[in-house]
Amino acid sequence: MDSKGEAITVNIFDAIKEFYGLTLVDLAVLFRENFGVMYYARNVRITDRRAYQFASTLRLPVELFKNTTTDDFDQIEFGKKLFLKNNDIEEIRNAMPxxxxxxxxxxxxxxxxxxxxxxxxxxxxxxxxxxxxxxxxxxxxxxxxxxxxxxxxxxxxxxxxxxxxxxxxxxxxxxxxxxxxxxxxxxx
Structure with missing residues (x-):
């Protein structure tokens, strides 16, 4: 929240790094993409197809990939819990394409x-x-x-x-x- 009590816009990939502990490199490995795809998604724009792919894998609402604020942190935390039930973070981190x-x-x-x-x-x-x-x-x-x-x-x-x-x-x-x-x- 800012000084006026309003939610602050955040980059979804920065929020994923904080909550999930996965860097952009880790996400590229998870999605079996090259790093350029993730770089483009973070820095330029994310297509609807990619947003759906990322959201379904990370167990997050698709809307978060279009606009994320500090009010969405509870949803991200919940998505992380669902994600961890089926995925091993260490396996993703240690994979070496x-x-x-x-x-x-x-x-x-x-x-x-x-x-x-x-x-x-x-x-x-x-x-x-x-x-x-x-x-x-x-x-x-x-x-x-x-x-x-x-x-x-x-x-x-x-x-x-x-x-x-x-x-x-x-x-x-x-x-x-x-x-x-x-x-x-x-x-x-």
């Missing part, structure tokens, strides 16, 4: 130079922005793992302080990754 496996390999070999099991977990993320000074308590376990892995990587390169991380996938599942680090070893 080819495009996600390529993404994990890129994270492991090019960006973070981390073990493959860590990269597989991090490949679930579709976007992440963090700066030193942000409250770490607001991050989920995968996001905290991303920050700690990035910090280890820059320590290995003799740049002791991580100032920030930005990472996102575009509509073609190309990853964009940037580490801001202190070359002087100071927080400047």
């Amino acid at each position: 080819d495009w996600k496996a390529r993404l994990a390999k890129m994270l492991a070999q090019l960006y973070l130079r981390c073990p493959m099991d860590t990269a597989k977990e991090l490949s679930r993320m579709d976007r992440f922005y963090w700066s030193r000074g942000d409250n770490m308590d607001r991050l989920n376990a995968t996001e905290r793992l991303f920050v700690s892995t990035a910090e280890k990587q820059i320590r290995n390169e003799s740049h002791p302080i991580l100032l920030g991380v930005s990472y996102f996938l575009d509509n073609k599942t190309a990853s964009h990754f940037n580490l801001r680090q202190s070359r002087s070893g100071r927080y400047d």
Whole structure:
């Protein structure tokens, strides 16, 4: 609710991430789609056919994919309970279609130079922005793992302080990754 007591419009995919714990990458795996389909649905528009497909799988009313507000959170919570009766969240999170496996390999070999099991977990993320000074308590376990892995990587390169991380996938599942680090070893 805003200061006037009115419901606030929210993106349904952000609400699904909060309530279900499923990122846009996880949803692409669940629906057996490529990431571009989910990116388009979140950022451009969602077709009626896709809205029905997503709603029936996630056990949500179709109308929520057209307009979602904070008043709809009870419906989303109820849909989550129905969804969990027939689906295993961990199985969805751990599934590795080819495009996600390529993404994990890129994270492991090019960006973070981390073990493959860590990269597989991090490949679930579709976007992440963090700066030193942000409250770490607001991050989920995968996001905290991303920050700690990035910090280890820059320590290995003799740049002791991580100032920030930005990472996102575009509509073609190309990853964009940037580490801001202190070359002087100071927080400047």
